[in-house]
Amino acid sequence: MNHPEPLCTGFEDTAGLSRRAFLNKLGLGMGGLALADLVNPLSALDPSALLSSTHIAPKAKRIIFLYQSGGPSQMDLFDHKPRLNAEHGQELPDSVRQGQRLTGMSTNQSSLPLAGSPFTFDHYGESRATLSSALPYTAQVADDICFVKSMYTEAINHGPGVTMMQTGSQIPGRPSFGSWMSYGLGSMNDNLPSYVVLKTTGGGGQPLTSRYWDAGFLPGKHNGVQFRADKDAVLYLNNPQGVSRRSRHAAIEHLQQLHEKQLAETSDPALENHIAQYEMAFRMQASVPEVTDLSDESQSTLDLYGKNATKPGTFAANCLLARRLAEKGVRFIQVFEQGWDAHSNLPENIRKQTEKTDQPSAALIKDLKMRGMLDDTLVVWGGEFGRTNYCQGKMTADNFGRDHHPRCFTMWMAGGGVRPGYSHGITDDYCYNIVQDGVHVHDLHATLQHLLGINHERLTFKYQGRHFRLTDVHGHIVKPILA
Amino acid sequence: MEDLILFLGRFHVVALHLPISILALLAGLEIYFSFSPRERPSVLGSIWFLGLLAAVITSGLGYLLSLSGGYNEDAVNLHLIWGVATTFIALIGWVAFSLIARRGKAWSLVIGGVQLATLSVAGHLGGNLTHGPEFLFEYAPNSVRGLAGFDAKQAPRAPVSDLADADIFVDVIHPLLELRCVTCHNPSKTKGGLLLDTYDNILLGGDSGLAIVARDLSASELSVRINLDPAHDDYMPSGGKTPFTPAQAQVIDWWILSGAPPSGSLAALNIEPDTLALIADAIDIQVTVSNLNELGLPFLPKLPLAVIMELENLGFDATPISEKTAYLDIDFYRLGEDSISEEHVTALLRARDHIAQLNLGNSGLQDHHLSVIAQLPNLLKLDISKNPISNEGIRHLRALDQLEILNLHATQITDEVLPLLDKLPNLERAFVWSTAVNLDATIDRPYLQIESGFTTPIPQDEKPTPAPQPER
Numbered sequence: 001m002n003h004p005e006p007l008c009t010g011f012e013d014t015a016g017l018s019r020r021a022f023l024n025k026l027g028l029g030m031g032g033l034a035l036a037d038l039v040n041p042l043s044a045l046d047p048s049a050l051l052s053s054t055h056i057a058p059k060a061k062r063i064i065f066l067y068q069s070g071g072p073s074q075m076d077l078f079d080h081k082p083r084l085n086a087e088h089g090q091e092l093p094d095s096v097r098q099g100q101r102l103t104g105m106s107t108n109q110s111s112l113p114l115a116g117s118p119f120t121f122d123h124y125g126e127s128r129a130t131l132s133s134a135l136p137y138t139a140q141v142a143d144d145i146c147f148v149k150s151m152y153t154e155a156i157n158h159g160p161g162v163t164m165m166q167t168g169s170q171i172p173g174r175p176s177f178g179s180w181m182s183y184g185l186g187s188m189n190d191n192l193p194s195y196v197v198l199k200t201t202g203g204g205g206q207p208l209t210s211r212y213w214d215a216g217f218l219p220g221k222h223n224g225v226q227f228r229a230d231k232d233a234v235l236y237l238n239n240p241q242g243v244s245r246r247s248r249h250a251a252i253e254h255l256q257q258l259h260e261k262q263l264a265e266t267s268d269p270a271l272e273n274h275i276a277q278y279e280m281a282f283r284m285q286a287s288v289p290e291v292t293d294l295s296d297e298s299q300s301t302l303d304l305y306g307k308n309a310t311k312p313g314t315f316a317a318n319c320l321l322a323r324r325l326a327e328k329g330v331r332f333i334q335v336f337e338q339g340w341d342a343h344s345n346l347p348e349n350i351r352k353q354t355e356k357t358d359q360p361s362a363a364l365i366k367d368l369k370m371r372g373m374l375d376d377t378l379v380v381w382g383g384e385f386g387r388t389n390y391c392q393g394k395m396t397a398d399n400f401g402r403d404h405h406p407r408c409f410t411m412w413m414a415g416g417g418v419r420p421g422y423s424h425g426i427t428d429d430y431c432y433n434i435v436q437d438g439v440h441v442h443d444l445h446a447t448l449q450h451l452l453g454i455n456h457e458r459l460t461f462k463y464q465g466r467h468f469r470l471t472d473v474h475g476h477i478v479k480p481i482l483a
Numbered sequence: 484m485e486d487l488i489l490f491l492g493r494f495h496v497v498a499l500h501l502p503i504s505i506l507a508l509l510a511g512l513e514i515y516f517s518f519s520p521r522e523r524p525s526v527l528g529s530i531w532f533l534g535l536l537a538a539v540i541t542s543g544l545g546y547l548l549s550l551s552g553g554y555n556e557d558a559v560n561l562h563l564i565w566g567v568a569t570t571f572i573a574l575i576g577w578v579a580f581s582l583i584a585r586r587g588k589a590w591s592l593v594i595g596g597v598q599l600a601t602l603s604v605a606g607h608l609g610g611n612l613t614h615g616p617e618f619l620f621e622y623a624p625n626s627v628r629g630l631a632g633f634d635a636k637q638a639p640r641a642p643v644s645d646l647a648d649a650d651i652f653v654d655v656i657h658p659l660l661e662l663r664c665v666t667c668h669n670p671s672k673t674k675g676g677l678l679l680d681t682y683d684n685i686l687l688g689g690d691s692g693l694a695i696v697a698r699d700l701s702a703s704e705l706s707v708r709i710n711l712d713p714a715h716d717d718y719m720p721s722g723g724k725t726p727f728t729p730a731q732a733q734v735i736d737w738w739i740l741s742g743a744p745p746s747g748s749l750a751a752l753n754i755e756p757d758t759l760a761l762i763a764d765a766i767d768i769q770v771t772v773s774n775l776n777e778l779g780l781p782f783l784p785k786l787p788l789a790v791i792m793e794l795e796n797l798g799f800d801a802t803p804i805s806e807k808t809a810y811l812d813i814d815f816y817r818l819g820e821d822s823i824s825e826e827h828v829t830a831l832l833r834a835r836d837h838i839a840q841l842n843l844g845n846s847g848l849q850d851h852h853l854s855v856i857a858q859l860p861n862l863l864k865l866d867i868s869k870n871p872i873s874n875e876g877i878r879h880l881r882a883l884d885q886l887e888i889l890n891l892h893a894t895q896i897t898d899e900v901l902p903l904l905d906k907l908p909n910l911e912r913a914f915v916w917s918t919a920v921n922l923d924a925t926i927d928r929p930y931l932q933i934e935s936g937f938t939t940p941i942p943q944d945e946k947p948t949p950a951p952q953p954e955r
Contacts (some may be wrong), residue, residue: 053804055806057808140937188816304937327844328816329816329817329847362938366934371890372890372914372932428836453805
């Protein structure tokens, strides 16, 4: 079979924003130049700033970010602190807190009693990773995981916290991580967006709005595209009732001709972007139903992800879908799980949340590994901050809550060039402050970009008179966690 | 006092020209008049006194200089003996020609001849001390060098043009030491008892300790001293000589931290790009770091853009693996499933040498296509999973002797391919999940990757241990 005609008008990625289109333009327009003599003609001439190749050889070609919104409790899942159990109910020492700020929710509490974890901890795998009894499946893939127990952020509430993790700034408006990667690395598959967002449905929890996966000042085509657990996975993609695919095609074709006329007179990036989006939407009419259809998955794979694997909109189904999207060449897939915000009823919350997420998260690692994809797929697991070692609200014999804690929390990564079976960073005995090897969100972003082959200081976009980047003026690569 | 000794001692190298010229002229004249019928002028006797005086002063200064050390002791002693001998012959000359006024031609011939000989030997030994034994004959024609007992001159090692070919010691570290250290730390001028001329000698260290201790900068005197404040007494190079540039000092430190290997090509050492850039800076070679690749494959020039365009137009995603290498990573996501054709596969040969990573998973690739794939000599990573590939196809792959990672998951292969895979010399991992390959086959085949599911069902913690009660 030959290369099929583009489904639409042959007018694809007009803005020259794809490497291929750019190559063609270059070839036609500058054929007389001794192209082979140019050291790196793409980076020298490509006006879109899309990287013609990564700065260094990438270890990972794609990221699956399992975002745990709300802030999972590090000391109930990963960071074992027997001292909290020993001093359960005693006051958080001032020498530990050192006057650091609390949220408005617990700052007026008359007492800040330490709360030990109700979960037992054990060591797992050859790496002897410490994990709580709430994560029996993660325990089985512990040797593939790199735990970073010394994450920290400045944000103390969800909005700024998620914005920080997603965009590298607490203030809304910057492009999200996935958008930066789409902008820098481009798409490997013309039929799917390079940044896809999946959300667990019906879980409640802190709201997740589309600005978290927005492209900010980057061209709009780098927005994360949310796939919903619905018959219309992507909204407004299908043809209106009574409109056939053929007539839709014809309509877009005419629209494109008008756009081209306009473009011939004024070069408008927004319009070029618009055209690309129409094209993409049309192609996605076919590609999205295909990728979201799980009917060709084997029973053993479905079993791997657990009983919810076929239930659309669950974390399990989204993890499986993430793998399918990764197989199709999507660069950045972000799976959002809500509901970790356990201000009260923490033991019950952890049980509920881990029941939903533990097996699918571990299954994703196993599944990727089986398919030989874990080598170049980076799986990231974590939220915007951790939780306090002290109880928020009323503490009873078997119940308590934990407030937001930005000064230390745990994230984990697997595959894609991170060091497996390794735990990075140390927190103090109270799980309050970092003792050694703190990793700021900027450092995480710098490191993840490094694994994707990007020098985080060199992927920039000029906006309002200055060059912005995901790590702004910060970020250090955390070398110990590189494989 | 020490300063005064050194101050005076250094005048040796000025003063020595006086006895050499006076005594050489005298000896020459004595020999001349021993053969000439003309009468020997009697004033020569008085000039012998001048020669003796110059020789005594020079010897004394020379002794003072030897006290400052820093020279090869044996060489200094030998020079001293011959210097004293020269002075002694000058004394004999003065006594014979001036005090007891001998006139015989035999006297002139013998004393003049011996004086000339001792003077030449002493002078040459002294010259060797300051300039090194190689100095005089360094640029002599090989025939002359042979007569003087030197080896024929080696053609100089070609300057490095591609860092990937450079040897870590011979081309990087040694030239740096040559440039800034060896003038004082060589066999004839062993300042501080330290020799930095050869790898073995560097390891021996000097009077202050070991010059290098692998992987330990603070124990490595060399690193410590070149990184001191230049005003510090122990700073090296001392005495206001040109210091190392920051990049050069960093490269030496990096070498020590890397275990101070005595040899090894930079390409084989798997060095980070930043360090390579530093090295290029340190040894000041005009290489673009793009000459280097991170893959351990030989350097290749960039593929003509037209070829990349051709591949892209066919639907491949052909991207250089990084900006520092010309090797390509090729994906086939664009065209969707089962859409690969003969045309696509043969087009890959246009980039034959450049393809290091190739992902044709789920492309509809068939057995006979693999005979073409097998012609890509630099393939490191090949993904042909989810394709109707059978054992027949795999047979073609035996030519891929660079191949490190092979993804065969969800193909139609069976255990029969395993002996074929065993023969791939560089195979590190082969993914065979969801094929007919038997799980038992993983025994003795560490490269085979087969994951099992969650085999043991683990009961969820229904009733987690309640937190201990508050003590108060």
